[in-house]
Amino acid sequence: MKEIRFIPEFNIGDVVYHKTPESDAGVIVNIKYYTLTNIITYIVAVGFGREYECVAEELSTTKVY
Numbered sequence: 311m312k313e314i315r316f317i318p319e320f321n322i323g324d325v326v327y328h329k330t331p332e333s334d335a336g337v338i339v340n341i342k343y344y345t346l347t348n349i350i351t352y353i354v355a356v357g358f359g360r361e362y363e364c365v366a367e368e369l370s371t372t373k374v375y
Contacts, residue, residue, distance in 0.1 A: 320371075322339065325371070328369065329369065336356040
């Protein structure tokens with residue numbers, strides 16, 4: 311049986327930025343774990359009705375210039 315490793319790099323409520331220069335600050339509002347692929351994704355809200363699903367490699371706690 312495959313071992314499940316659910317260790318998120320970020321937590322709900324963390325303020326993050328997408329690793330692109332024009333990105334706005336967002337807040338992690340949900341975390342999804344896909345057991346089949348062993349991937350963690352983060353739902354990031356950047357405004358009312360604007361949410362994006364990202365993996366940890368796409369996110370940073372500091373703004374990228």
